Amino acid sequence: MLSLVNISKKYKSLPILKDINLNIKENEKIGIMGVNGSGKTTLAEIIFGVIKPNKGKIIFSNSNIVIKNAVFQDVSFDGELKLKSIFKFFCSALKVKCGNKKISEKFEKFELENQLNLRYSNLSGGQKQKFKFLIALLNNPNFLLLDELTTHLDYEWKIKIVDLVTKYLDTKECVLLLISHDSYEVAKLCDRVIVIKDNVINKDFKLSSNFEESLLIIKKMVYDNDCNN
Numbered sequence: 489m490l491s492l493v494n495i496s497k498k499y500k501s502l503p504i505l506k507d508i509n510l511n512i513k514e515n516e517k518i519g520i521m522g523v524n525g526s527g528k529t530t531l532a533e534i535i536f537g538v539i540k541p542n543k544g545k546i547i548f549s550n551s552n553i554v555i556k557n558a559v560f561q562d563v564s565f566d567g568e569l570k571l572k573s574i575f576k577f578f579c580s581a582l583k584v585k586c587g588n589k590k591i592s593e594k595f596e597k598f599e600l601e602n603q604l605n606l607r608y609s610n611l612s613g614g615q616k617q618k619f620k621f622l623i624a625l626l627n628n629p630n631f632l633l634l635d636e637l638t639t640h641l642d643y644e645w646k647i648k649i650v651d652l653v654t655k656y657l658d659t660k661e662c663v664l665l666l667i668s669h670d671s672y673e674v675a676k677l678c679d680r681v682i683v684i685k686d687n688v689i690n691k692d693f694k695l696s697s698n699f700e701e702s703l704l705i706i707k708k709m710v711y712d713n714d715c716n717n
C-alpha cells in the first residue's frame with residue numbers, strides 16, 4: 489500500500505533517521521517502538537506529510553482513496569474553544585453530518601458528555617486524549633496513526649480506549665500505525681512491530697494472534713528479556 493524508500497531526516501546536522509526502508513501492506517497494524525527520542529514521531533510525521541524528509545521518497549501503490557487521520561501526542565486545539573464548537577468545525581470540514589443527537593451519542597461513548605460545553609483548555613490530559621481520538625474517528629479513516637494513545641489515561645480508560653480501537657479496527661479495513669512504549673496496547677492492537685534504534689529500523693517482527701504470546705515476543709524482542717529464565 490505504501491513504501492518508504494531510503495528516507496533520511498536530519499535536524500540541523502543531527503541525524504534522526506537514516507535510509508529507512510519500510511513496506512506497509514493493506515490492513516497492517518504496526519507498532520512503532522523505541523526509546524525516547526529515537527525518531528518514532530519523526531517517522532510518523534514524514535509518512536503523514538507533516539514534515540519533509542531530507543532524502544528519500546514515499547510511494548503509494550494503492551488506487552483506493554486513503555483517509556489518513558492521526559492523534560499526535562503534542563497536537564492541540566485552541567484552548568479557548570468549547571468542545572462542541574471544535575467538534576462541529578471538524579464535522580463541517582470533513583463533511584460529516586452530525587446533529588445534536590449524534591453529537592451527544594458520540595460524546596457519551598467516550599464519557600465526555602459533561603464536557604461538551606467546556607473549553608478545551610479546561611480538560612484533563614486524559615479527557616484531551618479521548619477527545620482527540622473521538623475527532624480522529626469522525627470520517628472513518630482507513631489509515632490511522634495513534635501516537636502514545638493512552639499516555640495520559642488511567643488504567644480503566646486505557647483498557648476502554650484499546651477496546652474502542654479494537655472494535656473500530658474489527659469493522660473497518662484500516663492500516664494502523666501505533667507509536668507506543670506500552671507492550672499491552674501493542675500486543676492487543678498490532679500484528680507487526682518495528683523498533684527504531686540508532687536512526688534505523690533495528691528490528692521488524694510479526695506478533696501472534698494470541699495476546700499472551702505477543703506480549704512475550706515483545707518482551708524478548710524489544711526489551712531483550714529471555715522469557716524462559
Ligand SMILES: Nc1ncnc2c1ncn2[C@@H]1O[C@H](COP(=O)(O)OP(=O)(O)OP(=O)(O)O)[C@@H](O)[C@H]1O
Binds near residue numbers: 524525528530
Ligand atoms: N523540530 C525539531 N527540531 C529539532 N529537533 C527535533 C525536532 N523534532 C524532533 N527533534 C529531535 O528529533 C529526535 C527524535 O524525536 P521524536 O519526537 O521523533 O522521538 P520519539 O521517538 O517520538 O520520542 P518519544 O518516545 O520521547 O516521544 C529527538 O532528539 C528530538 O529532539
